[in-house]
Amino acid sequence: MSVVIPDDLVEKGKTRIVMIVMDGLGGLPDPSTGKTELETAETPHLDALARTAALGQILPVGVGITSGSGPGHLALFGYDPLVWNIGRGVLSGLGVAFPLETGDVATRLNFATVDASGNITDRRAGRPSDDENRRLVARLRERVKPPAGVQVFFESEKEHRLVLVLRGQGLSADLLDTDPQQTGVPALAVKGTTPAGEKSAPVVQQVLDQARAALRDEPVANAVLARGFAEYRAYPTFMDRYKLKALAIARYPMYRGVARLVGMDIQPPPDSDQGVVDALAQRWSEYDFFFLHFKYPDSRGEDGDFAAKAKAIANVDPLIPGITALNPDVIIVTGDHSTPARWKAHSWHPSPLLLASKWARPAGAQGFGETECAVHGELGTFLAKDLMTLALAHAGRLAKYGA
């Protein structure tokens, strides 16, 4: 079931594909009603679309595997997440639009608080404001001196989060986190997991020691903890693989980051969900493929708030007419993974999938929901990495294989 598109099948075309990702869409039923968040939400427009669409279920990584957002989106974009996995550091670097180069080693840092003996008292330094974050980053930039032959970049992310990028010959990201994931103990020393990592460890330690020294007299954010060292490598782009000029419209940095990784153009972040659709309409004539990301179903799922997650899904529904009015050739609605409110975290359950196109073969569904996708799914259950092939086919952009 794991098909790679034979390269020469992809054709240019004038058709347009819209992929709508409701983050963490899939859920679990409320035991009192037997309905999931999606099945509970009022979604008349999605239901109408589902009645004419092909439905199915997709697995981000594989049976039983819970996916992070990075691999979940890579799979939706057609990149096998077991081959093209992506570390937190690179994801964060892309999210803040840092121009990563092949070989760069990136890691997420947290500002943290340590006591006089160096033991961590707050792994997030009281969640500083973004302004405070920028002030602290400026201090790091000013005081940390790059080791010989290495360039060092600090970039603000949000609240307690920042990104550290190291650029230099032979640096390796085979390094363990220095964040011990608990308080009352000191930060861990940088440690390599391979010979290359062991060689890089002292260089990275030197940078982190300087960062610590630079923050020593700060009242709260007086330390940093590293999580998710990762090396950047260039990905083949949407244009390379699919001959698609692609635009990402996403309000949250991380999703713009993954889109940038696969060569999509990035729309400046709209300040509302309606703004996402307005941007789509504005840029409609310029692109072949549009990735639209809606974050809140996942956030409310992680909160464990069933009603709020259903509402977050319902809030996307009124945007659908504005999208269908543009007459896309293919509309996909799905999630990057499930986030059931009852589970309060990402889960392994398949994501419901709706693919609307004039070439869809509907199988009797009355609306959009997990059970309808399982029971009336012409598409069956398949790996998310094969979704793009299906989208290209429905867009008339794949030639016949063989004579």
Place this chain on the structure above:
Amino acid sequence: MSVVIPDDLVEKGKTRIVMIVMDGLGGLPDPSTGKTELETAETPHLDALARTAALGQILPVGVGITSGSGPGHLALFGYDPLVWNIGRGVLSGLGVAFPLETGDVATRLNFATVDASGNITDRRAGRPSDDENRRLVARLRERVKPPAGVQVFFESEKEHRLVLVLRGQGLSADLLDTDPQQTGVPALAVKGTTPAGEKSAPVVQQVLDQARAALRDEPVANAVLARGFAEYRAYPTFMDRYKLKALAIARYPMYRGVARLVGMDIQPPPDSDQGVVDALAQRWSEYDFFFLHFKYPDSRGEDGDFAAKAKAIANVDPLIPGITALNPDVIIVTGDHSTPARWKAHSWHPSPLLLASKWARPAGAQGFGETECAVHGELGTFLAKDLMTLALAHAGRLAKYGA
């Protein structure tokens, strides 16, 4: 759909998984009722469980492939049967609890009857009693002299079956059977299928010739036939792969053999199906994973007796409350392959699968049966080797993949 669990995702936990295997569970409909053996059987407790469970279908090896019991169980245990195939000789050796070592060459032998000119008249020597079998094996042990540098072990199995194990430097199991699968002809000579096998063939032939000589004056069992030469190699264990302490409760030796192969502890064989559940309750606090095996659905399917197979399935149903009363976190009910009574043998049809857990997403099934599993299966149809990943996920024992 063929995902290996990235190793570092497996976490320890306090949850418990019960895997109930009804051997040869899947069937074909009786043309007069349109219902399979499982759908015909009275199974009120399984039906109730199915209404709250996730259903699906699993393929032991692949689409259209009929599986033996060895590969069928290895797949259920998460070992790709195309990679970890296991020969009959090793399976038999494990079944009689012989302490196989890596490199051992094992084969099943049948006692057989040959006439004065050496032609086979009965491939099973009139199915001797187990006592008679033990007497004959003692004679072989006494009279067969090991070739230089080789250790030779004979072990009784049941009726006409015994196991021969050869241990020595450089021995290969790349050998064809000496059982010609017909009467009126002599046993075949030992023949290698590779250069290594050709080198081992004379050594094995020498042992078989001695065995023949040792039995020459027996009135009935005056020869042996070899079936299924196989080399033993150590398998990674359930603890290695899944961090699960596992117990097998199975009344038939072969199934204890496969379980032993993957490092499960083995419960002394209960003398009734109720005894299987009693043993489960007794050992409940000691293990994380329990493999329960029920043999009769397969036996009655092989007999071609539809009603008896349905009855054998119905007989397992009353055991379910005793299992659910223990509050397992995950209950799986499935088969290792299908054995439709109409087909009178193992078949390639997928096995119906029921997975009950508090995190299951039911999809409208009213009971447990092949059609409900196909039509109302949230889990879809997937390879049996991925079932363990799903079980671990539902047991909360798998971390998220990627950031």
